[in-house]
Amino acid sequence: MNETQTPPMESGDLSQRIKDAVGAGDAERLAGLLDPLPSSEALRELLMLVPDERDRVLELVPVELAAELVEEAPNEMAVELVERLEPERAAEILEELVSDIQADVIGELDEEDAEAILSEMDEQEAADVRRLSTYADDTAGGLMMSEVFRFTDTQTVGKVLRELAAEDEDFEQYRGQHPCIVDQNNRPVGVVSLRGLLTAKRSELLTSIMVPPLTVPVDMPLEQLEDIFDENPFLSVPVVDADGVLVGVVMRSAFTDALLERSESESLKRQGVVGDELRSMPLWLRSRRRLAWLAANIVLNIIAASVISAYEETLAAVIALAIFLPMVSDMSGCSGNQAVGVTMRELSLGLVRPIDAFRVWVKEVSVGVINGIALGILIGLVAWLWKGNPALGIVIGLALALNTVLAVSIGGVVPLMLKRMGQDPAAASGPLLTTITDMAGFFFVLSLATLMMPWLIS
The missing domain is CATH 3.10.580.10 (CBS-domain)
Structure with a gap:
């Protein structure tokens, strides 16, 4: 009896065997390699392949296995996998899935591709998918399946x-x-x-x-x-x-x-990532999506930097201000992000609407005043003791207090304003808040320092 145990298959070996099976068109061998794997691992191996090889895998493996791979994939990737297939094969795969997943995929396809696939499906099943795909994703209709016990x-x-x-x-x-x-x-x-x-x-x-x-x-x-x-x-x-x-x-x-x-x-x-980005997606698509957000941030940061440029002489005269500028903007940004988080939570729960903006603002200002005074005193004492100048402590402490009030006001209200304008508050609130708190923080510190220059340099 041979007691030598077969060593576990390395991931690289498995990937190469899958590529070889795809190249040879060996459906039985390909199914034997993928079927024993957990669904997530099988999907990982599929996404390691180039798009043409992925298409070939979904054409060769049994339809049940192909359906498991599509079901495991994030929605945007599932759509891409299905739309590259011939309509007949795509229909076979979708018919193995429950109706809510079918509707999610069909709803993201363009009309021509969707109809080509639906025409290959069972007539009643296709009618159910058409009906389900008309409901909004975040409603009971968009989440339901038509198969009812x-x-x-x-x-x-x-x-x-x-x-x-x-x-x-x-x-x-x-x-x-x-x-x-x-x-x-x-x-x-x-x-x-x-x-x-x-x-x-x-x-x-x-x-x-x-x-x-x-x-x-x-x-x-x-x-x-x-x-x-x-x-x-x-x-x-x-x-x-x-x-x-x-x-x-x-x-x-x-x-x-x-x-x-x-x-x-x-x-x-x-974080500026739009959609279900995966690294297996086309390079230019991923780059374009990220650049759209990053380019907008360049403009916003230039605006914030222009405030510093306007006070170059003050900054040069009191170089210690440079140490505290990022502290003021960062701490105010944290306060503002807390307000954004609460508003986003209440929006998702349906507890506030854009019409409630003034009420939200009043409540946030109340919190901002209390926290601003507390934080301002704390950082003002630090600045005074560190640099031995009470005037510096007053400038930094007052600037942080004012900026905290402003930050929570903006953080609480901006998501509601964006919602009213039909924009996505989750995507846009962060960049707007960061830019405004940076710009305002720099302005408060440097303008107050300019006013108190005789005491700062004495």
Whole structure:
């Protein structure tokens, strides 16, 4: 017996074997290399390939495996993978996915590509995808799937159990859903638990063991869905249209993914990254997206720097000011970012609207005055003790106090103003706040220093 153990396959070896299998068009070998991998690792190997090789992989591997790879990919990458395929193959892959993911992908394609793929899909499935893709992404309609675990109010427990036993594989897609009971007009009248089905008499009607359903409208926003899932232990919630007809179900997992995606998107936007950027995307696309934000920041920084230029003589006379300029602008920026964060949170929860700008401003000014005085005294004492000049402490402390009030005022209100103008507050608030607090901080320090020059240089 050979007791020598086969060493684990190195990542580089695996990548090369995948490339070799793609080059040889060996579908069986390719599936054997990718299928045993976790979905995330298989996607990583796919994205290590050049676009033409990725296309070939999705054409060669079994359609179920191709669908897993598309499902694992971020939405923008999933769209790119699908749109490069022939419509017939793209349709085969999408038909393996649940309807909400199908709609996400189809909704991002241009109309011609989308229709080419939909024309190759099952007629009813294509109609469902068209309907789902019309809903906004951050609503119940945009998050729901059309596959609903439903029975009619005329069925008995025994009939339902026989259906479950006979069509076990078909019902696998409803995992995580409680059976929804509908009337003859397809309006929800109740839900039952699987445990209730198993313990009830076979002759009983479903209506005798059901409980009233909790449904949500298709246009319910993500913030209100968050309240529903926070207050109830449901794994899914039925969705109804304006007429009360059952049209889908929102899974808790889809809702959680949407919250995470929004959080990640807002975080990336604050850093100047637009969209689902991955390093496997085309070089020029990634460069163009980043440059659009960076170029705007050059202009904003030139404006801030121009303030320093206007006070060159003051800065040259009191060189110690240069030490405290970045402190004043940075600490004020931190205060402003706190205000931005609170406003963004309240916007996402629906607790404030652009019309509330004045109320938000008043509340932020109140906090800014208290924090500005406290921070101003602290840094003023530091400047005085460090440089031995009380006038310097007054200049720096007063400048920080004033700039803190300004920063929180701007941080609290700017997202609301941007929202009213139809701009993305998550992407634009940060750069505007940074520029204004830098410019104002420099102005407060240098103008106050100019006024107190006799005491600063004495």
